[in-house]
Amino acid sequence: xxxxxxxxxFSPVDDAEAxxxxxxxxVSHPLPPLLLGVFRIxxxxxxxxxxxxxxxxxxxxxxxxxxxxSDLTLMLLPFVSKPLAFVKSIEVSLEVxxxxxxxxxxxxxxxxxxTDERVIISVLGHRNMFQRRLIRLAYxxxxxxxxIRQLQSELSGHFERAVCHWILDPADRDAxxxxxxxxxxxxxxxxxxxxxxxxxPEELLGIRRAYKFRYRRSLxxxxxxxxxxxxxxxxxMLASAYRYDGDDIDKEMVKLExxxxxxxxxxxxxxxxxxxxxxxxxxxxxxxxxxxxxxDIHGTSITQGLSGDPANEYLAGLRTAVRCIKDPKRYLxxxxxxxxxxxxxxxxxxxxxxxxxxxxxxxxxxxxxxxxNSTSLEQAVANNTSGDFKSFLLTLLGSEDN
Numbered sequence: 001x002x003x004x005x006x007x008x009x010f011s012p013v014d015d016a017e018a019x020x021x022x023x024x025x026x027v028s029h030p031l032p033p034l035l036l037g038v039f040r041i042x043x044x045x046x047x048x049x050x051x052x053x054x055x056x057x058x059x060x061x062x063x064x065x066x067x068x069x070s071d072l073t074l075m076l077l078p079f080v081s082k083p084l085a086f087v088k089s090i091e092v093s094l095e096v097x098x099x100x101x102x103x104x105x106x107x108x109x110x111x112x113x114x115t116d117e118r119v120i121i122s123v124l125g126h127r128n129m130f131q132r133r134l135i136r137l138a139y140x141x142x143x144x145x146x147x148i149r150q151l152q153s154e155l156s157g158h159f160e161r162a163v164c165h166w167i168l169d170p171a172d173r174d175a176x177x178x179x180x181x182x183x184x185x186x187x188x189x190x191x192x193x194x195x196x197x198x199x200x201p202e203e204l205l206g207i208r209r210a211y212k213f214r215y216r217r218s219l220x221x222x223x224x225x226x227x228x229x230x231x232x233x234x235x236x237m238l239a240s241a242y243r244y245d246g247d248d249i250d251k252e253m254v255k256l257e258x259x260x261x262x263x264x265x266x267x268x269x270x271x272x273x274x275x276x277x278x279x280x281x282x283x284x285x286x287x288x289x290x291x292x293x294x295x296d297i298h299g300t301s302i303t304q305g306l307s308g309d310p311a312n313e314y315l316a317g318l319r320t321a322v323r324c325i326k327d328p329k330r331y332l333x334x335x336x337x338x339x340x341x342x343x344x345x346x347x348x349x350x351x352x353x354x355x356x357x358x359x360x361x362x363x364x365x366x367x368x369x370x371x372x373n374s375t376s377l378e379q380a381v382a383n384n385t386s387g388d389f390k391s392f393l394l395t396l397l398g399s400e401d402n
Contacts, residue, residue: 002359003366003398006127012134015123016142019135022119023154115154117388124163125395128359132167159389162351166396170356171206174199175214177352178207182226189235189317191352192223196238196280197324198331201245208239230314237280238321244283254286258294265305279318284325291326329361333368336377345384351393354381358396366397 127135139147148164155163165173174195181191195207211219220240227235257278264275279287295301303322308315323331332353339346339353357365369377378399382390 003362012138015135016139022116158347171210174207175211193320241280340380340384
């Protein structure tokens with residue numbers, strides 16, 4: 001159950017036009033157009049004069065003996081020392097006014113009112129995947145430019161990335177998530193494991209195809225290039241897997257492989273090929289049956305058996321894989337909880353989960369989050385984010401009071 005509230009009837013051309021106007025700033029503004037225009041042209045001149053004044057004054061103070069100058073003389077020194085800078089600042093403003101007089105359309109297009117992020121959130125935050133795809137096609141057909149590139153030039157920060165990720169088709173979006181995670185100074189292995197273990201075999205195959213098309217390299221190739229040792233083994237195997245997706249369970253295999261996992265865990269042979277093989281090739285139904293049998297026989301969960309040094313990336317990767325396969329929604333609720341409870345909010349993880357799940361199972365994830373934290377996900381987002389980024393995430397969460 002998703003949280004997105006999308007209209008049944010909409011016009012992709014009208015939405016594209018609304019977004020274009022929002023980017024150009026051709027929307028209602030509290031200041032009168034002429035007053036705002038004059039302010040935007042004269043403003044840089046005033047700022048330029050102030051900077052020039054301060055620079056000249058600083059030069060005199062630091063390089064000359066100022067004891068014999070009066071206060072009035074000190075104030076006038078910049079005008080005497082750098083007159084051409086002031087003349088140039090005024091000249092630039094006059095040139096702009098001459099080329100684009102306030103009554104012209106060119107003047108309006110030049111100054112704009114600033115991007116209206118509220119319109120962008122209102123439109124895109126209430127459109128489903130198919131509607132967003134049509135809006136992007138309509139935008140390109142009407143304006144001869146890509147919607148995502150336009151938004152990248154107008155927006156910034158986490159808000160820009162969240163909106164652009166939201167517009168992308170799911171496979172393409174996940175390919176971008178994977179590439180971004182690998183390019184970090186410290187690669188975020190968790191993202192690769194999530195994609196490999198939370199997605200269906202066909203979805204993972206689609207991600208690999210999208211990755212290859214976008215980056216001209218295979219996902220497995222980049223995973224191998226940005227990892228090493230045992231971590232590389234498990235990540236490459238998971239990323240390249242194509243599991244059986246049926247409901248059949250081999251009960252004898254369950255018993256055998258539960259025993260193999262127990263022997264390797266208690267023998268601390270975590271880098272054994274059999275462990276990696278089981279986690280990366282068996283169907284999720286088969287693995288869950290194996291995990292349950294392991295608990296029934298040995299009285300403890302596999303993740304507890306894999307506990308160890310928190311800095312051990314390999315063990316952390318194995319635990320993440322097991323949790324993703326065992327209970328995906330509970331895992332994602334934990335990702336959100338960790339993101340908002342961190343000393344510095346993990347906006348990347350927060351945005352990734354909300355954007356990815358808004359049309360799928362975010363409603364159930366919100367319930368799990370509330371049950372564990374005694375506070376709603378909306379409240380947690382409101383308390384730990386700000387600005388347009390907060391408004392956009394709350395819109396995807398189905399909250400209209402933001």
